[in-house]
Amino acid sequence: MSISAHIDFEPQIIADSHPDIVGPYALATADIYSDGDKDFIATSTNGDIVWFENLDGQVSFSEPKKQLLFTPMNFPPITIIPDDFNGDGKMDIAVGIYGFNQIIWFENAGSLSIEENSSNL
Numbered sequence: 103m104s105i106s107a108h109i110d111f112e113p114q115i116i117a118d119s120h121p122d123i124v125g126p127y128a129l130a131t132a133d134i135y136s137d138g139d140k141d142f143i144a145t146s147t148n149g150d151i152v153w154f155e156n157l158d159g160q161v162s163f164s165e166p167k168k169q170l171l172f173t174p175m176n177f178p179p180i181t182i183i184p185d186d187f188n189g190d191g192k193m194d195i196a197v198g199i200y201g202f203n204q205i206i207w208f209e210n211a212g213s214l215s216i217e218e219n220s221s222n223l
């Protein structure tokens with residue numbers, strides 16, 4: 103007995119040629135806005151980290167919210183891990199920086215933004 107399944111995937115574009123997304127690198131999902139819906143996080147090759155708010159809990163995302171800026175310019179975050187690192191109930195973000203030999207986490211300081219008050223791990 104054989105079982106075969108055919109699954110179709112339809113592309114859904116979240117960002118297309120947006121100036122805040124320069125060469126998307128690492129991607130992750132997490133509830134950044136703390137409203138129960140998974141938001142979307144992306145890093146760019148220019149060092150920017152942006153997130154997109156999930157507007158309806160399904161597939162409608164906001165424009166990029168460029169509220170994470172990594173100070174050592176032009177070093178792309180190649181890995182990204184969202185989690186609540188300080189246990190305050192708000193999703194934080196950790197990134198590994200290629201070429202800069204650092205792992206940095208960004209504290210989510212509120213329900214709408216993630217502040218740049220990062221510290222090295």
Ligand SMILES: [Ca+2]
Pocket residue numbers: 132133134135136137138139140141156
């Ligand atoms: Ca959310």
Ligand SMILES: [Ca+2]
Pocket residue numbers: 185186187188189190191192193194209210
């Ligand atoms: Ca937190």
